[in-house]
Amino acid sequence: MNALDQLIELLARMPGLGKKSAGRMSYWLLQADDDFNQALGQAISQIKDKIHPCVECGNYSDSERCEICANPTRDQVQLCVVEQPQDVQTIEATGEFRGIYHVLHGVLAPLDGIGPEELGLQNLLRRSKEHQVKEIIIATNPTLEGDSTAMYIQRLFKDQDVKISRLATGLPVGGDMEYADTLSIARSFRARLALED
Amino acid sequence: MNALDQLIELLARMPGLGKKSAGRMSYWLLQADDDFNQALGQAISQIKDKIHPCVECGNYSDSERCEICANPTRDQVQLCVVEQPQDVQTIEATGEFRGIYHVLHGVLAPLDGIGPEELGLQNLLRRSKEHQVKEIIIATNPTLEGDSTAMYIQRLFKDQDVKISRLATGLPVGGDMEYADTLSIARSFRARLALED
Numbered sequence: 593m594n595a596l597d598q599l600i601e602l603l604a605r606m607p608g609l610g611k612k613s614a615g616r617m618s619y620w621l622l623q624a625d626d627d628f629n630q631a632l633g634q635a636i637s638q639i640k641d642k643i644h645p646c647v648e649c650g651n652y653s654d655s656e657r658c659e660i661c662a663n664p665t666r667d668q669v670q671l672c673v674v675e676q677p678q679d680v681q682t683i684e685a686t687g688e689f690r691g692i693y694h695v696l697h698g699v700l701a702p703l704d705g706i707g708p709e710e711l712g713l714q715n716l717l718r719r720s721k722e723h724q725v726k727e728i729i730i731a732t733n734p735t736l737e738g739d740s741t742a743m744y745i746q747r748l749f750k751d752q753d754v755k756i757s758r759l760a761t762g763l764p765v766g767g768d769m770e771y772a773d774t775l776s777i778a779r780s781f782r783a784r785l786a787l788e789d
Numbered sequence: 790m791n792a793l794d795q796l797i798e799l800l801a802r803m804p805g806l807g808k809k810s811a812g813r814m815s816y817w818l819l820q821a822d823d824d825f826n827q828a829l830g831q832a833i834s835q836i837k838d839k840i841h842p843c844v845e846c847g848n849y850s851d852s853e854r855c856e857i858c859a860n861p862t863r864d865q866v867q868l869c870v871v872e873q874p875q876d877v878q879t880i881e882a883t884g885e886f887r888g889i890y891h892v893l894h895g896v897l898a899p900l901d902g903i904g905p906e907e908l909g910l911q912n913l914l915r916r917s918k919e920h921q922v923k924e925i926i927i928a929t930n931p932t933l934e935g936d937s938t939a940m941y942i943q944r945l946f947k948d949q950d951v952k953i954s955r956l957a958t959g960l961p962v963g964g965d966m967e968y969a970d971t972l973s974i975a976r977s978f979r980a981r982l983a984l985e986d
Contacts, residue, residue, distance in 0.1 A: 594839075594840070594850070594851040595832065595835065595836060595839035595840050595851055596836070596839075596840045596849055596851070598832055599832045599833065599836055602825070602828060602829045602832050603829070605825070606814050606817060606818075607813055607814060607817050608810050608813060608814070609814075613805050615875060615878070616804055616805060616875070617803050617804060617805070617806075618836070619849075619873065619874060619875045620803060620804050621803075621833060621836055621837075622836060622837060622840060622849060622874075626837050628799070628802070629833055629834055629836060629837060630834050631799060632799045632800070632830075632833050632834075633829075633830040633831060633832075633833035633834030633835075634830065634834065635792065635795055635796045635799050635830075636796065636818060636826055636829050636830035636833065637826055637827050637829075637830030637831065637834075638792065638830075639792060639793070639796055639815070639818055639819060639826065640818075640819060640823055640826060642791075642792035642793075643791070643792050643793045643819060652793055652816075652819060653791070654791040654792055654793070676816065677816060677819075678812060678813070678816045681812070
């Protein structure tokens with residue numbers, strides 16, 4: 593196997609890339625500027641040395657505490673629980689939330705040996721007491737695992753004076769009923785909102 | 790801009806990758822095995838040092854002459870002209886061709902300053918004389934530029950005793966008439982084949 597086949601094989605292991613797109617990329621890299629290849633190669637080799645989970649919330653950061661945790665203007669009493677660091681970016685992009693985050697780096701999956709301890713859920717309880725959090729918004733994915741993780745967190749906080757909420761599920765904005773799945777439509781019925789006049 | 794944003798930005802410059810898929814890859818790399826990241830980073834940094842165009846045909850190779858040019862069992866009198874090195878792989882995958890290749894690394898594009906000299910078409914003439922080539926199969930893409938490049942090559946060889954052919958255009962096998970473009974259908978009419986009984 594020559595260096596080109598090796599590169600294609602390595603690239604094809606990345607998520608969302610098949611043999612064909614990995615091939616297209618490799619041929620593109622062969623015609624790319626060498627400075628670009630050096631920069632990209634180095635960026636990939638060094639990414640795990642440079643970026644770490646924030647010691648506070650688990651979000652990825654190049655410093656010990658992430659920008660959000662280090663920002664005193666963020667609302668410390670509203671805490672949003674997400675599965676993955678990339679969910680933080682997604683929510684930040686909406687501009688809808690000004691509180692702090694807690695990244696689980698996973699969901700409860702008993703069959704895979706991931707229980708409350710592996711997710712560090714006691715840490716979430718400790719943090720929310722420290723910050724005297726008033727509301728926890730659970731933004732785990734609307735999947736079976738995301739739902740059961742949300743339920744577990746709800747029960748974990750049942751003796752605390754903390755409001756627990758969960759992101760609404762329903763029809764995606766701009767979507768078409770025809771293409772929505774039955775479960776989303778069912779949930780959007782149950783969670784229907786009264787229109788005021 | 791931190792190292793993570795930099796990595797996303799670099800990956801997003803690759804063909805077929807947008808900001809979103811570059812982000813998904815970067816987060817995946819943060820959780821990947823460090824050995825994998827080192828291997829991929831190095832493979833990208835070094836690819837241009839390890840792989841070069843074959844001195845004979847222009848196909849990419851890790852040695853001076855590519856495997857096909859170095860293979861004495863390939864039919865030296867049939868030569869297939871392609872635009873890019875990846876086209877060699879595509880044709881090899883069909884198992885349909887046992888001759889040698891000539892990679893142009895482009896097509897005639899006078900507006901971009903790419904003329905016969907930039908494509909090294911005299912080199913193609915020289916090579917085909919050297920190998921006493923009997924047939925040249927032009928496999929440039931069925932685009933405006935690919936067609937005019939094919940026509941130029943045809944004229945270049947008009948005084949030579951060489952059969953010139955061009956890959957057939959028409960309906961893709963397994964395709965549906967309904968989804969074929971008009972031009973392909975038009976061409977498949979003109980190039981229709983008589984059925985024997």
